[in-house]
Ligand SMILES: *[C@@H]1O[C@H](CO)[C@@H](O)[C@H](O)[C@H]1NC(C)=O
Ligand SMILES: *[C@@H]1O[C@H](CO)[C@@H](O)[C@H](O)[C@H]1NC(C)=O
Ligand SMILES: *[C@@H]1O[C@H](CO)[C@@H](O)[C@H](O)[C@H]1NC(C)=O
Ligand SMILES: *[C@@H]1O[C@H](CO)[C@@H](O)[C@H](O)[C@H]1NC(C)=O
């Protein structure tokens with residue numbers, strides 16, 4: 111596509127206009143509109159030059175007043191982010207750089223007040239960068255100008271080790287395939303833009319919402335395509351389709367044999383029928399909230415597929431392929447049953463039904479070991495994690511302990527929700543529905559729950575369990591052995607030493623919690639992939655926070671609290687005094703948004719029984735073993751089970767130096 115250069119070249123301009131294009135098209139957004147229309151006509155995917163997308167985004171206007179209101183609100187929302195104080199001055203186990211989120215917002219706010227931005231994109235990009243530096247997939251902002259394009263580099267790469275233990279090299283996927291037959295014809299990729307390739311990719315992947323550089327590194331390679339339920343293990347994908355805009359129109363890559371190649375960076379509009387005349391229209395439609403006409407839903411309901419490419423057939427699975435059990439015919443897997451869970455955003459009943467039947471059948475079939483494949487699992491419903499743990503270890507009580515951040519808005523929210531008869535069983539702010547981590551002790555009053563307590567310099571609530579399991583467990587959200595759910599199985603079917611967990615480091619949220627609960631019983635973890643270094647790797651490289659909360663829900667709690675306060679205001683027992691209520695209003699976020707956007711925060715930290723002060727996201731925990739991916743592993747996921755089982759239950763070994771890391775010997 112050379113439309114841009116054609117349009118700008120004076121000689122060609124007449125010809126283009128004659129070909130029914132309008133001079134007005136010179137506006138970068140309008141040029142994209144035409145490129146997209148052409149692509150749709152030809153029924154091909156629309157990609158446009160990276161820099162044209164950038165010019166279009168930069169032409170969005172900036173309105174200082176709206177931005178000021180928005181940022182003031184964002185600051186109040188971030189007061190609820192449980193890690194703000196820890197991120198500013200992290201405990202020593204934290205491997206990512208520190209960040210002052212509130213200070214960062216203040217800086218952006220000052221600049222916005224002074225009309226210091228030339229476009230919405232420019233401001234949003236700074237906010238987005240700041241938020242991403244928390245490396246927390248529970249803290250995510252979808253800002254109006256940041257979701258218009260995906261940025262793509264069409265060069266599928268793999269990081270492959272010849273045997274899973276020696277250091278991997280980076281090849282294009284195509285070359286990796288050729289290498290199997292003709293190793294002399296191809297060379298590994300050694301540098302990108304003059305920087306060592308592995309170093310470059312490490313930096314490129316750095317903004318991912320993971321707390322671990324090895325897990326982030328894996329995101330570059332197609333194995334991460336597995337993370338989405340029902341998405342086949344696509345090895346024909348793009349190098350990355352990150353939503354991260356980056357400087358410059360192209361990349362220069364160099365292979366080991368000296369050959370150089372230039373790769374053009376592209377952008378692809380997220381809207382299939384992208385159609386805007388200019389940046390002002392782009393801004394008005396995407397950033398200014400519409401009162402009636404609610405935003406079009408872009409969620410695609412994915413068709414349940416019967417088979418997952420790269421995996422064997424099985425009868426133990428649900429239709430969404432979000433839980434499955436396998437007996438593999440590959441050599442070395444005769445004694446092992448494999449349970450595969452790519453997500454915890456699943457049907458809770460499917461998970462218990464499939465898992466219980468599979469584990470029972472596996473014992474009947476004489477299987478000795480269970481491998482749980484959690485590759486790419488981003489988490490999901492906590493009740494499923496607790497249930498799954500109780501299916502493996504019915505006699506144990508899963509330990510969960512959380513705290514939320516204490517500040518004025520949270521204090522008055524706790525006071526109000528503690529007196530609110532309509533507050534639900536999963537409301538973290540009401541003292542009556544919450545229990546202490548032992549699941550036996552309740553809270554006596556709102557301030558028994560709220561505290562505050564000083565934990566490593568952060569003001570926090572008392573320790574509360576994620577939920578009262580008995581109150582939470584139901585036929586819809588079963589937790590084995592709690593509430594109306596009869597315990598089944600009654601005893602552990604496999605001892606901890608015969609269970610191993612496989613991850614690629616991209617295990618976050620409920621996945622991290624489940625892994626932690628299993629580890630406390632003595633279950634071991636093997637991590638695959640990561641940077642080319644002989645060192646340990648974390649099994650759960652994603653956020654280990656105890657509750658992800660959509661900002662909509664936070665607003666819902668605040669609205670509900672206000673109603674309860676209002677109701678009690680005229681009575682003999684008001685919930686808040688007038689001055690307290692005023693303070694609550696001042697410190698809690700405004701419910702009317704100034705821009706169209708959505709977001710999420712981490713409301714609660716999660717803690718270990720031995721340490722109720724250091725949030726788990728700041729504790730480094732290496733997997734007991736690590737392997738690198740081989741080409742076979744990328745092409746056929748089943749072979750990762752074979753290699754993992756060889757390392758965990760056989761004598762195939764682990765990457766040198768990977769078994770001696772901090773945290774890897776304490777299980
Ligand atoms: C050098 O390596 C690249 C990448 O594998 C390959 O495409 C190219 O053909 C090689 N060039 C020569 C001269 O061998
Ligand atoms: C790579 O080099 C190109 C050409 O010199 C430059 O425009 C671009 O900014 C560089 N990209 C990165 C990500 O460093
Ligand atoms: C931008 O496009 C809209 C819609 O076509 C139009 O109404 C408006 O005048 C244009 N604004 C500018 C600054 O060109
Ligand atoms: C699993 O066990 C149940 C109950 O014993 C049995 O009915 C079923 O056929 C078994 N399934 C498989 C696939 O072996």
Ligand SMILES: *[C@@H]1O[C@H](CO)[C@@H](O)[C@H](O)[C@H]1NC(C)=O
Nearest residue numbers: 545549550551552578580581
């Ligand atoms: C947990 O919830 C159950 C069911 O609602 C209730 O009976 C029990 O008292 C609660 N536990 C505590 C410690 O409050």
Ligand SMILES: *[C@@H]1O[C@H](CO)[C@@H](O)[C@H](O)[C@H]1NC(C)=O
Nearest residue numbers: 672676688689691692693695
């Ligand atoms: C607090 O805000 C609510 C909702 O906007 C309002 O109804 C109430 O009067 C305010 N209270 C005080 C004391 O300002």
